[in-house]
Amino acid sequence: MQNPEHSVPDATPIDVDEEQLTHVAFNADGLVPAIVQDVSDREVLMLAWMNESSLRRTLETGRTWFWSRSRNELWCKGETSGDRQYVRWLRYDCDGDTLLVGVDQVGKGACHTGNRTCFYRSFGTQPRPATGP
């Protein structure tokens, strides 16, 4: 749902289904890992953690909200940097202990280093392509 310039996507809430929320298995700290994937090209951008409150806010606002384990607070991705994520879909896995969030990433990318993806380094001493097969 981007505008013709593809610059300002709309935030689109997802209906909160209480029955579905019961399928999410938060860990002993009340958290679940959330993988963030760009819907435009399926690049995996980052992984962060959600508690139930941040998951609800993510669904309700159509923006990604996470729980910071270092700062002990909720944060909305891009609220400071402008590198916002607009949620297009949100899935949960077979065990309910991992989330996958499809987003439109705006700005320079998801990583605080300035890279588009947090996964910009590969193992191996041979040069390997940064992306793709």
Added chain:
Amino acid sequence: MQNPEHSVPDATPIDVDEEQLTHVAFNADGLVPAIVQDVSDREVLMLAWMNESSLRRTLETGRTWFWSRSRNELWCKGETSGDRQYVRWLRYDCDGDTLLVGVDQVGKGACHTGNRTCFYRSFGTQPRPATGP
């Protein structure tokens, strides 16, 4: 590196670089989450956990090895089911606390339910596309 029938990919080890391994930040339990992505179409297939031993075996064998938190043992994906994963690249994120593994998935898929991906359910009461933007 698949054969002409695309049925039996080769296992291709990745050189183990000890300096790179020092960048991986295992948690208090000695584990790090590993996202598995299919290199053919970039579908996110699953998330499982690796300890240092399973990470080394993954690099050395070119197959995915994980640590089972429920069984307290190393396991090689597909060794029982035949639904094996052949590693094409392995990345680590900016903080070193998450891995991303690009694989050729063979067999019926990654999920024990018989689905190709573990992320086969979406939040929301409106029907949403199973994949893609």
